[in-house]
Amino acid sequence: MLTFAFGCAATLQPAPLDTAQDTGALTSRTDDSGHTIQTTTLDATDHEQWLYLDLSTGALQDATEPGWDLAVQRYTLALRGGLIGEGDVLAVSLGEADFDTLTEAPLSGYETDRPDEDGDGTDEYVLGDWYDYAPDTHVLTPAGVTYVVATPDGHHRLQILDYYNAAGTSGHPTIQWGAIDAPATE
């Protein structure tokens, strides 16, 4: 019978990797007002598993651990206690407010993630408008939105800077965040 085992050429092999992977590293800087800003690129490429990020330490945790604030999967950032996990992390979107000069959290507007309300088939994530989507190239570009996330440990400003790692692979959000002052009460 005819065989599929035809071919005399060698099997093609990818070149060995010679560049270090850039995910997982946490970098810190201090802004003009003395507040610390942390930046990390997460490997959130898995379509099933979530990553659980503790904003106070910048560490990734198990879902069962108490300290995490945000769950991340691909381009979705979920607040603890909204649609995932138990807890009461809230956030507010400040649109294109300047991230670097925001040092005091707003007083109001905080909410949590909710199931689909407008019938577009996607759930209502508070941190759901961080990107612009190009339908022809499927590329996600950060929209420059600044958020404030209120956790049991305090308030954090947060912004997503990129969705691709240095090698251009999607599912690698680069997030910068840092603790800021609590809202001044009236």
Next chain:
Amino acid sequence: MMMLFSSVLLASGPSAEDEIIVTGTRTPKPRGDSPIPVEVIDHDDIEASGAEDLAELLEDHPGIDLQRGMLGASLRMQGLEPEHVLITVDGNRLIGRRDGTLDLSRLPISEIERIEIVKGASSALYGSDAMGGVINIVTRRTSEALRGDGRVRYGSFNTTDATAGLSARGWRLAGGWHRTDGYDLDRSTLTTNGPAGQGFEVSALGQESPGDNLTLGLQAQYTRRNPQRISALDSGAVFDTQNLTEEARLSVAPTLTPDSRTRLSGSAALSLFRDQYLSDQRGAADLDVYEDSRQRLAQLTAQADRLYGSHLASLGAEAMLEGYSSPRLSEDGSRQRLAVFAQDDWSPTGSLSVLPGLRLDADSQFGRQLSPKVAVKWSPTPTLQLRSSYGRGFRAPSFRELLLQFSNLGSGYQVTGNTDLTAERSHGLNLEAAWSPGERLQAHLSAYANLIDDLIAIDLVGDQIGVSTYSYVNIGEAWTRGGEASASVRAWEAELSAGYALTDTHDVESDRPLPGRARHRGTASATVPLPRFSSAVTSRGRLVGAEPYYTDSNGDGVDETILTAPYANIDLRAERDLTEGLTVLFGVNNLLDAGDPARQTIQPRQLYGGLSGTF
């Protein structure tokens, strides 16, 4: 007519109208007698073209629309897609299509005797895929005497081509080796346009006559190509891609002519194709892709032709076993097809011939297809021939369309096959007038219309942000129509020819022209021998009008139309005989340096020089 089959065996140095061709009616026939118009690119044309592969050879032929892209070089005819043009070698189907595209740049031309082109629906003889037409590659003939030939050429982009062959006693051994650095039309990006690569081919063919009336054609051939390029995603990911293809073909073709009125012919052919594709992401392995795909095709054909008075009746049968294995498919594909065809080439008077034909294909996957055709040729005067034909065409769904299981989550989409697909169907109408008042002038005028239904199109079946799911469905409907005008003149020793093709297409669902078709295309060529200097100068070129493309670049859900800029591509070539059997040649391809990185990825200006010799 009585001499039909014996004249076939004699065929030597005929004029254009007497040239024996096979593709129009699937029986050997002088070209002028064929009720179906057949265009021929003969061995001299191939030599003079300066082309190194089939794509380069065909791109300046009138009415052929050659496109270069990521999957290689493919062609359209009569405004129909590459998958609607059947490409055969000595009547056997070529395999190795990727995504419908058969990369013509991987097919060497040094072993081609001539190319026969039949435009318009021809499924009544050839079955699936012959909607826009058939291109039949006729392999080089062998010689009884000992003959050797060789050629080497070097040109810009470090391009080297070397071929050699040896013929004796009706057998021929040949081989070729090719390499190039490829080309890059935009140095500001990492990506490249024309692939670098190397490849070789070896072939053996022979003709044996074991009996008085029996000839046996035998062929074995192996081709390897490995084009490499750098590509990128909009996300910034950069890939080194390689596409290592291997193709082997084996065929045995017996022909028996028990008497001058009868011809029995057959063919058994086996084709194997392996395609290794590697896309190696730079700096990571997350998006690496490696695919090892294999295709196979076994074809058995038997045909009987017999003259009954003014009728030449043909009856044939074909069996095909087809297989495809690829990691992109949900399972290995395999199918069998049986076909019978019948045709009556009837010449009631010397100036009129009528040819009805019918073919029935029964396939294990898509079921039965009935493809009729009727052609009429009338010569009101000896110098004028009028031909018209109506035929149906169909294309079987490809294994990919049936069984694909592909996700590119890096780019955010997935595509799945559909096993419920049926064949695409078309109606084709062709009219031609050929006027040849003498050896010095020939002129052709033709018009065509095709109506295509049940076109298989990719349709969005599910959409989430970040992942869109597409599948294949028989939803498309389109028409193409147009015409061609061409003329060739021989003045003194020079040969000049020019052609024009008008292509008008319409995608019914989208209510717009089909993408990528230039409405106007022109071709021209001139060959001027300079016997005083033992030289000849050849120039050929094409003028391609604007091609429309559609893309939704601003995300408003409505496609914008992008029109490419018209361009002209001119090739020049000069050769000079140094001594008996040794020729030196120089040439420049794409003299005007046409092309752009976005839509017209044609090779920039290339200079070359070489030597060819025979003994």
